[in-house]
Every structure is written in structure tokens, then in C-alpha cells.
Amino acid sequence: MSEQLQAKFQEAGQGHVFRFFDELTPEGQASLISQAEAIDLDELTGLIDTLVLGGGENISGFGDMKPAPFIPLPENGGDPEQWAQAGAIGEEVIRAGRVAAFTPAGGQGTRLGYDGPKGTFEVTPVAKNTLFQVFAEKILAASKRYEVEIPWYIMTSTGNHDATVSFFEENNYFGLKPGNVKHFAQGTMPAVDFEGKILMSDKGQIALSPDGHGGSMRALVRNGAVADMKARGIDCVAFFQVDNPLVRCIHPEFIGFHVQADSELSNKACVKSYAAEKVGVFVERNGKTEILEYSDLPDSLAEATDADGNLLYRAGSIAIHVFSLDLIERIGTNADPNAKLPFHRANKKIPTIDESGNPVEPGEPNGVKFEMFGFDALPFAKNPVVIETARAEEFSPVKNAEGVDSPESSKKDQLRQFARWAKAAGIEIETDETGLPAIEFEVSPLFATSAAQLAERVKAEGGVTIEQGTVLT
Numbered sequence: 001m002s003e004q005l006q007a008k009f010q011e012a013g014q015g016h017v018f019r020f021f022d023e024l025t026p027e028g029q030a031s032l033i034s035q036a037e038a039i040d041l042d043e044l045t046g047l048i049d050t051l052v053l054g055g056g057e058n059i060s061g062f063g064d065m066k067p068a069p070f071i072p073l074p075e076n077g078g079d080p081e082q083w084a085q086a087g088a089i090g091e092e093v094i095r096a097g098r099v100a101a102f103t104p105a106g107g108q109g110t111r112l113g114y115d116g117p118k119g120t121f122e123v124t125p126v127a128k129n130t131l132f133q134v135f136a137e138k139i140l141a142a143s144k145r146y147e148v149e150i151p152w153y154i155m156t157s158t159g160n161h162d163a164t165v166s167f168f169e170e171n172n173y174f175g176l177k178p179g180n181v182k183h184f185a186q187g188t189m190p191a192v193d194f195e196g197k198i199l200m201s202d203k204g205q206i207a208l209s210p211d212g213h214g215g216s217m218r219a220l221v222r223n224g225a226v227a228d229m230k231a232r233g234i235d236c237v238a239f240f241q242v243d244n245p246l247v248r249c250i251h252p253e254f255i256g257f258h259v260q261a262d263s264e265l266s267n268k269a270c271v272k273s274y275a276a277e278k279v280g281v282f283v284e285r286n287g288k289t290e291i292l293e294y295s296d297l298p299d300s301l302a303e304a305t306d307a308d309g310n311l312l313y314r315a316g317s318i319a320i321h322v323f324s325l326d327l328i329e330r331i332g333t334n335a336d337p338n339a340k341l342p343f344h345r346a347n348k349k350i351p352t353i354d355e356s357g358n359p360v361e362p363g364e365p366n367g368v369k370f371e372m373f374g375f376d377a378l379p380f381a382k383n384p385v386v387i388e389t390a391r392a393e394e395f396s397p398v399k400n401a402e403g404v405d406s407p408e409s410s411k412k413d414q415l416r417q418f419a420r421w422a423k424a425a426g427i428e429i430e431t432d433e434t435g436l437p438a439i440e441f442e443v444s445p446l447f448a449t450s451a452a453q454l455a456e457r458v459k460a461e462g463g464v465t466i467e468q469g470t471v472l473t
């Protein structure tokens, strides 16, 4: 058994994986065998040939490219009636129990440098609630409002699965029913060096890393989440990442536009703040809607403007989607050979061992990780939809330890949102020219998840008092 496997690896030029096999304990040997068995060697060899030894990814065909159309917000020229109609349809769909939430939370969060699953990071300004709690409360609020169960599927990685599950258990699932929260680990891919040799992180351990947020589709199928959704009558999957506390997790208008268009994948876009902003943009290329990464958009196109002087390619992707269950299943089961998510390469510093088995901590990237991206599903989707959303209301992620998209910038954006909502509800709040309030306070999603809901609550309670440190809950 092991001989056959070793021979296969030898043949693929990866025999070194078993270099220290004889030194391992029987358990160590069994573990290495099962790691090796889980690797699709044909797939890996193909990726090494194209992405590592070959020329890599090559994007071309800008000639027939144009910006993808999007539905603008009412305040930016969209039709208020169309939005109201979408909202009414979305509410019906939610009430009918057709919606689930999904969060890929298997990332390694290296930029933030926080030790623990990113969802356990304390993000709100006053109560210091974690990202997971913010999303849980938004889902709970929608469940109550629409009197319906909204299950939440959370994809972890093998590295953070146990810590994530324990965190939910310790916090009583933040009030959600445990049976409505499903955690499962995503797949892994071996990392290779620049010659295409599989890297070992120890004598009996292959250097494995999560297969990217695009691994969601496979993982949702493999772990039974798709079957569970089907049994529950769910066909809309609200997809949001683990790092953006402003996201409207269950957003009626968005779901309404998705269902109305019979779309398989709907997307939210924020207008880019400036030409060089590092977000992917929605484009139409070869007749398909897709997201083009900022690094692939030539400067001349990034800077191009339309007749009104707006950036031509201004619809920036913020990784908030509604997927149809059909699309997830089609991609996740590999049922359609023409709907296969590609892998991308990322050069990384990967701790490894040398030929004698001594640990090596590289100071520079020494190898390649392979990842799939969720948004690569877009060209395979029927009737894709892109709607505009206001950045201030919906997007302020925690990506970096400092500066742009950091805990500090996100905290300020949350405070600005609370202040805007409070002012709109008729409460006096002193703010500076950026809208930042002079005091720190917080609106829990259990109190309100929008300006309109806050105004309703304030009216129902005959007014509320907000001071430094207030948490409306």
C-alpha cells in the first residue's frame, strides 16, 4: 500500500516526501500516508507545470473589455421604486426560509498578525464584541424580524477549526440555535518550492495550506452543507467574509434583486475612491461578467474616465455575494467540466526542513501556495447581477494591523455609521467634519441593523439617551 503510494510520488518527481519515512513512528507513518493519499497528484502536477514552471497566469483580451453594468443606488440615479420592489421581494424570500448565511473563515489573517481565528478578533468600539458576535447578532436580528430560521455555515481551516468551534461553544453561539450553526473545515493544498517540489514542514508533515476562499464550493458540498440546505428548502446563500463588521449579512434588497433576475450569483460593488485603489473591478470580457484583480487592470484603463468624468472602471468588488445553491453545487461537485475554478499561485514564506531534516525559517518567499478565489465563479453564473452599495454603510474590513483597513479605521467607520443613524433618528450627536462622533457609543445589531430600524426603535421607546460608552442593545 505504502510502497505503491511511494512509487506514485517517485514517478511524479515527489519521492522526497517519504525521505524520512523510516525514521517515523508507526503513527507518524500512518499520518504521512493519509496526507499523501489526500493529494490529487495529477492536479498538482498540472498546477506545477503551468503556474510554477510555466509562464504562470496570463491575462489578455482587454480589447473587447468594458465595464460591467451595475444597478446604482437611488441616491446615485437608481430608481427608488425598483429598489423598494426588490426590498419587498427579498423580505418575502427571507420570510419563506430560502436564505442561509455563509462565511469563509479559513484564512490565515497574516496581514492582521492576530493569533487566533480572525472571527474571534474584538472589533466593536465600546462593547469590544468580536467579528463572529457581530455577524451572529445580525443573523439573529433578521431571524427575529422575519420569524424564520436562518442557518449559518462557517468554513474553517484545519488550522483554526477547533479554536473556532470552541469559541462558539464558550459563547453559547451568541444566542443562535447550535443546530443552525455549522462549522466545517476547508480543503488543503500542498505548498511547493520554486522547482515544483512539495515542501515538508516536518519529517512526517507535508506543508499544507488552505485552498483559498474558492475552496468554499467543494467544501460546502463535501461536508454536507449543500445537502442540509436543500433539505431546509434554501436556495439563496448570502456570502460574506469574516473581516467586515459593517456587512449587511441578510439584506432584503440584495436578495430581492438576485431572485428577481433569476441570478446564480449577485454581487455588491462600491464605487472606487481613486483610480489606484486596490480592489478588483467588475468587467465584461469575452461576453462574460467577471472581476478583474487590480493588479491585472492596466493603469491606462484604471485611470480612464467616462463622459461624466467618473472612473470608467469604478465598480469595485467588496466580496459580498448571493450565490444560488445550484451554482455552488455545480462548481463544488465538478459536475460541469466547463465550470471549474482555476487555481492561482501566491509566493509565500513557508517554514520547511532542509535535506537533513533541520527546520528552516525563510526570511524571503521560498515557495508557492495554490489558492482558488470565490469570485472566479462569476463567469460561470447565469444572469449575474451587480448592485451598488454605499461604502460607509457596508464596507470597512479589518485586514491590516495598522493604517488602511485596520482595526482603528474600522472602529472609526463603525462610530461614523452609528452617529449617522442616531442623527437620522433625531438624536443630537456632535461630529467632526468626517462624521466621527465626539463620544464613543455603539448600536448593537440586536437593537437595530439600519438607520430606518434605529429610527423605529427610538420612536417606539419615546427617545433614547446616548452618552460616552452607551451600548444600545
Ligand code: UTP
Pocket (backbone or CB within 6 Å): 103, 104, 105, 106, 107, 108, 109, 110, 111, 112, 118, 155, 186, 210, 211, 212, 213, 215, 240, 241, 242, 243, 371, 399
Ligand atoms: P483574505 O484574502 O483577506 O485572506 O481572505 P486571509 O488569509 O484572511 O488574510 P491574509 O491575506 O493572510 O492577511 C478573505 C476571506 O476569505 C477567507 C478569509 O477567512 C476571509 O473571510 N479565506 C481565505 C478562507 O476562508 N480560506 C482561505 O483559504 C483564504
